[in-house]
Amino acid sequence: MIATNYKIAYVHLTSKIKQTVVALMGVTFGISMYVFMNSFMTGVNDTQNTLAFTSMSHVHIYNDGPADNTNLLKRVYGPNVLGDVRNAKVIQYVQGIKNPGDIIALVKKQSEVIALTSQVNINIFFRNAANKINGTLSGVDVENENRVFDIAHYMTDGNWNDLKYNPDGVILGAALADRLSLHINDNVNVLTPDGVSKTYKVIGLFQTNVANVDKTKAYLNINSARQLLSVNQDYLTDLQVNVQDYGTTAPLVNRLAPVIPYKVESWQTANQQLEAGSSLRDIIAVAVSLTILMVAGFGIYNIMNMTINEKIREIAILKAMGFSSGDVTTIFLTQAVVIGIAGGLIGMGLGYVLAVIINHVPFKIGGLDTLPMAYRLKDYILAFIFGLSTTLIAGYLPARKASQIDPVDIIRG
Amino acid sequence: MENNIALSSAHIVKYFYQPEPFKVLKDLSFEVEKGKFVSLVGKSGSGKSTLLYVLSTMDTDYEGELVVNGEKLTGKSRNQLAAFRNQHIGFVFQFHYLLPEFNVLDNVMLPAMKLNKLSRAEIESKAYENLKLLGLEEQALKLASKLSGGQQQRVAIARALINDPSIIMGDEPTGNLDSKNTEIVFDIFRRLAHERGQTIITVTHDEDFALKSDRIIELSDGEIVKS
Numbered sequence: 001m002i003a004t005n006y007k008i009a010y011v012h013l014t015s016k017i018k019q020t021v022v023a024l025m026g027v028t029f030g031i032s033m034y035v036f037m038n039s040f041m042t043g044v045n046d047t048q049n050t051l052a053f054t055s056m057s058h059v060h061i062y063n064d065g066p067a068d069n070t071n072l073l074k075r076v077y078g079p080n081v082l083g084d085v086r087n088a089k090v091i092q093y094v095q096g097i098k099n100p101g102d103i104i105a106l107v108k109k110q111s112e113v114i115a116l117t118s119q120v121n122i123n124i125f126f127r128n129a130a131n132k133i134n135g136t137l138s139g140v141d142v143e144n145e146n147r148v149f150d151i152a153h154y155m156t157d158g159n160w161n162d163l164k165y166n167p168d169g170v171i172l173g174a175a176l177a178d179r180l181s182l183h184i185n186d187n188v189n190v191l192t193p194d195g196v197s198k199t200y201k202v203i204g205l206f207q208t209n210v211a212n213v214d215k216t217k218a219y220l221n222i223n224s225a226r227q228l229l230s231v232n233q234d235y236l237t238d239l240q241v242n243v244q245d246y247g248t249t250a251p252l253v254n255r256l257a258p259v260i261p262y263k264v265e266s267w268q269t270a271n272q273q274l275e276a277g278s279s280l281r282d283i284i285a286v287a288v289s290l291t292i293l294m295v296a297g298f299g300i301y302n303i304m305n306m307t308i309n310e311k312i313r314e315i316a317i318l319k320a321m322g323f324s325s326g327d328v329t330t331i332f333l334t335q336a337v338v339i340g341i342a343g344g345l346i347g348m349g350l351g352y353v354l355a356v357i358i359n360h361v362p363f364k365i366g367g368l369d370t371l372p373m374a375y376r377l378k379d380y381i382l383a384f385i386f387g388l389s390t391t392l393i394a395g396y397l398p399a400r401k402a403s404q405i406d407p408v409d410i411i412r413g
Numbered sequence: 414m415e416n417n418i419a420l421s422s423a424h425i426v427k428y429f430y431q432p433e434p435f436k437v438l439k440d441l442s443f444e445v446e447k448g449k450f451v452s453l454v455g456k457s458g459s460g461k462s463t464l465l466y467v468l469s470t471m472d473t474d475y476e477g478e479l480v481v482n483g484e485k486l487t488g489k490s491r492n493q494l495a496a497f498r499n500q501h502i503g504f505v506f507q508f509h510y511l512l513p514e515f516n517v518l519d520n521v522m523l524p525a526m527k528l529n530k531l532s533r534a535e536i537e538s539k540a541y542e543n544l545k546l547l548g549l550e551e552q553a554l555k556l557a558s559k560l561s562g563g564q565q566q567r568v569a570i571a572r573a574l575i576n577d578p579s580i581i582m583g584d585e586p587t588g589n590l591d592s593k594n595t596e597i598v599f600d601i602f603r604r605l606a607h608e609r610g611q612t613i614i615t616v617t618h619d620e621d622f623a624l625k626s627d628r629i630i631e632l633s634d635g636e637i638v639k640s
Contacts, residue, residue, distance in 0.1 A: 004526040007519075008512075015514040317510040320471060321524045321572075322499020324492040408472045411506060411584070412462065 027343025035351025043372035057240035139225020158204025336395020503573030563594035583615035
């Protein structure tokens with residue numbers, strides 16, 4: 001009995017092959033666009049994040065400076081007492097992070113932490129004769145820095161690990177070197193805010209493609225940086241932490257923030273524009289692909305309606321012969337499901353092919369060679385589910401209409 | 414005596430509401446015995462087709478009571494009635510209404526496949542038997558749409574017979590056929606009634622056809638004037 005309904009559905013699908021193909025193409029196109037759009041947007045987001053994470057860790061721990069305590073009178077006497085304090089000064093009692101050993105040990109104990117590095121960041125002037133440029137000299141733990149930021153990957157000249165054994169060597173951002181007219185093995189003079197001047201040798205150049213970083217940043221061995229500032233061997237200003245999944249930093253931040261007396265900041269809070277950009281791109285991708293799926297759904301709805309209008313006499317005769325409303329629904333819903341599943345499978349394949357092709361289109365901006373693309377199973381599964389539900393809804397409405405046909409009306413004319 | 418009644422209707426009343434309320438069938442009560450070949454005749458608008466569709470169980474919008482094979486059908490759900498029709502009532506229409514994309518054999522087999530009481534092989538051999546009875550065994554594997562009108566009507570009869578229904582109903586089954594094919598269809602109906610004991614109820618305009626049948630029920634303005 002059920003097999004009979006399937007057979008009728010099969011005959012309907014195959015006898016009007018052109019219609020079936022058109023409906024199939026609608027679903028295929030919708031699903032492939034869903035797969036492609038989401039792969040592309042995810043690729044773009046991933047690229048953006050990779051780019052951003054060359055100069056930014058997932059969680060950043062640093063000394064945020066003391067709170068604004070300049071109006072002490074107001075704090076003690078309240079707003080109703082008039083007081084006048086002029087030229088108040090803020091004194092920072094602790095420079096950098098105090099007692100870093102304990103904090104590092106605590107952070108390392110957290111299960112999701114995969115890498116951690118200490119930094120001594122100093123705002124300085126780079127000088128090469130008449131050229132003076134304001135920038136950041138970052139004293140780094142060479143190996144761990146690379147683990148967190150993968151900086152060796154972005155070296156354009158020299159070798160990242162050389163920094164480890166060269167206390168007087170610096171690695172400059174390529175754009176910074178350019179502006180200072182410096183090349184590898186040249187000397188560069190730096191001037192700290194405290195007025196200390198020292199000359200280092202350029203042993204390497206890097207280019208992250210984040211213009212701001214390339215134009216202002218230089219790396220130094222962390223011990224040399226401490227020496228430059230005349231501070232102890234534990235001194236550090238920043239702790240950079242990477243976690244397993246950069247999407248979920250909140251639990252770690254929530255756990256650490258109450259117990260660490262410094263600012264614990266996730267990349268999402270520090271760079272809300274990045275987060276907003278990612279989310280907006282995702283929304284656009286979903287909106288566009290769902291729109292396409294919906295159009296495909298209307299296509300199926302239309303074609304099913306046409307089929308049912310064409311076959312209205314056959315439906316009436318089936319009912320006269322004793323086919324129930326459920327049988328008629330099965331017959332037409334089966335057709336929709338077949339179109340949905342076939343369109344879904346072909347659509348996933350087509351979406352993959354489209355993604356691979358677009359992934360090979362040259363795109364030479366910001367360190368990219370080709371357009372970025374991500375291949376995630378999730379996108380394919382979701383596309384299939386959305387596609388199938390669209391066809392189910394689009395097929396169910398006409399199928400229900402068919403099942404409610406009164407055979408007497410049709411046969412008597 | 415009771416079990417010799419194939420169909421009985423009691424006080425059937427039906428209204429049409431469009432374009433304005435109109436009483437089509439006025440308190441019709443009659444019985445049809447098993448194995449009879451009955452013709453429903455009457456002028457256009459007399460209500461004979463309307464009555465047939467009430468008797469066929471497809472039209473449920475009536476007052477009164479309908480009993481077929483001792484089973485009261487008034488008040489049953491549409492799906493229950495569909496199942497009942499599938500097993501007990503065969504239909505032949507003026508326009509043959511075969512499924513054009515199926516071959517002749519599949520068309521004939523459909524109601525039996527729906528009933529699902531016999532195996533596929535049994536149904537197939539039975540379908541061949543019926544086609545043979547109607548002289549169509551040569552056409553079994555042709556598409557239904559490729560046959561002539563007379564052949565299609567005979568296929569429709571073969572289909573109506575596949576589940577051995579106790580009643581076969583026809584709505585002007587010969588209305589679209591020439592005299593030769595009409596003759597053939599009439600002979601088949603008479604043989605079914607007399608040799609197999611199946612009850613035939615057909616609406617017809619064809620006076621000769623009606624006169625040759627066992628019984629004529631004539632309607633006029635929704636009332637039985639001759640029975």
